[in-house]
Amino acid sequence: MAFDHVRVWKEEFESAGWWHSFELPDGSVIEGKCNLGGLKERLARFPIPEDLTGKRVLDIGTWDGWFAFELAKRGAHVVAIDTLDNPRFYEMRRLLGLESHVEYRQLDVYDVNPESVGRFDIVMFLGVLYHLKHPLLALERVCSVTLDLACVDSFVLDNEDRTVMQFFESEEFGGQTDNWIAPSVSCLAAFCRTAGFARAELRGRLPYSAPFACYRHWAPLKKEWGTVPRIVRAFHHLDFSTSFSTLRDDYVTLWFEHESGKLLLDDVQPEVSGYGVRPVHISQQDGRWHTSFRLPPGLDPGWHDVRIRVKGSPISDPHRIAVDIVTGTEQLVIVSAKDGITFETDTFDRTQGNEVALWLTGIPESADLDILHAKVNGLEAPIRYLQPPSEIRQLNVEIPSHLTGEIEIRISLAHAKAVRRVRCR
Secondary structure (H helix, E strand, O other): OHHHHHHHHHHHHHHHOOOEOEEOOOOOEEOOOEOHHHHHHHHHOOOOOOOOOOOEEEEEOOOOOHHHHHHHHOOOEEEEEEOOOOHHHHHHHHHHOOOOOEEEEEOOHHHOOHHHHOOEEEEEEEOOHHHOOOHHHHHHHHHHOEEEEEEEEEEOOOOOOOOOEEEOOOOOOOOOOOOOEEEOHHHHHHHHHHOOOOEEEEOOOEOOEEEEEEEOOOOOOOOOOOOOOEEEEEEEOOOOOOEEOOOOOOEEEEEEEOOOOOOOHHHEEEEEOOEEOOOOEEEEEOOEEEEEEEOOOOOOOEEEEEEEEEOOOOOOOOEEEEEOOOOOOOOOEEEEEEEOOOOOEOEEOOOOOOEEEEEEEOOOOOOOOOOEEEEEOOEEEOEEEEOOOOOOEEEEEEOOOOOOEEEEEEEEEOOEEEEEEEEEO
């Protein structure tokens, strides 16, 4: 059985002393548990170029370092990490003369993020996942630092066609307490997509494991065809704002128009600043399409463009969302209030129209009509216009038709509030 095989792996490793095998510059070979032929075959499963000059590579769970050293030989600058400070790694790095090409850091995968390690063209994540209690969280961390390709393989359940995962509380998995999970092949693929990768391509099968090439971008099109989708609106799935946080499990809700009678999840390719994410939902309502997808991991703070492609169509025009930009404000100030038609100060002439124009300071750039609120004499009132970002922003409020005399207009954003009194005639 596969689990018994893992027990044999452990015994063979303890006997050999080395997990990886190495060919030294003088032609001699250090034999480890994993032979050179198997290591080379495992690496060849992934679409990694022979020339990696100028590329950055991260090897997570490097152990003795064979994959880190092999990619460094191809010209990459490699950062190798593991939870233990393995003296064999340093010994082999010295013997191979790769001290200036491979950096070693003792770091847990859960602490991997763009701030701690930077970003990498290629991330190696081989034989690590099944050792983790929180596999999806770990894959999200991997995705956050991947610019293009992550090479992922893991022990998988053999002959299991369902999308399932087995969990082990103690030593049931090969007698090792750090073997926590065994996913099926389809479960591993779903984990990779759910973590934020646009695509997870199975690269054949190895005994007891499955390798996936996980991409941050959608596959290039040979030819665009069809009509361009038109985004109507893009907003946060919970508070309906355009503000998102990389510290939460935030999802983008997107409404768009496209001339399609039927769309499946695989027909829809949304992206944020070029990073594709597989949607979790697609439906149609009142002639418009509605899809939801997670915010791609690893985005820098700032404004980002949301776009979408449908069935190989040309890509849509962008809609902007704010990521890790503070939307609250300490102080809102109404600096001026005027009739929306006559522009008479602090006066509302009902015979001319139904809106009061306010000018405020303190409205952040990322604020929109969904997080700003207006009340007139304590009653909710619609905000009909918000000026694009500037130091002082105009905001138009519709005044309820039954109000007369002096009225109080209150504008709120999170905990900040501003009040202005206007004469209504």
